[in-house]
Amino acid sequence: MFGQDKILHFILGFMIATIIGVLVGSSSFGGLTEIGAGAAKEAWDAVGHGTAEEADFVATGLGAVLGTLVVEKVIKDNGGYDWWLVDPFKYENLIK
Numbered sequence: 001m002f003g004q005d006k007i008l009h010f011i012l013g014f015m016i017a018t019i020i021g022v023l024v025g026s027s028s029f030g031g032l033t034e035i036g037a038g039a040a041k042e043a044w045d046a047v048g049h050g051t052a053e054e055a056d057f058v059a060t061g062l063g064a065v066l067g068t069l070v071v072e073k074v075i076k077d078n079g080g081y082d083w084w085l086v087d088p089f090k091y092e093n094l095i096k
Helices: 004-024 027-049 054-077
Strands: none
Touching: 004 027, 004 054, 027 054
């Protein structure tokens, strides 16, 4: 049922949603960005640059959902949406 192509779509959807979500500090932004990118890729395929498949979009979307959930868990476990930011002008942040 799931070929290598669908697994790659899932993995890429997960990776992009996770990376963007962590870098931006917003799980929903990462997930929505990847779902948009997946839709754009399938639209590109549909206009003659490949083979557009609904299953590819679904696999990408499922990966993005999992990535969103992982980022949300990481953010919550680390004290909020700015857990990875360090303000260099606040000395107390540097000595934790």
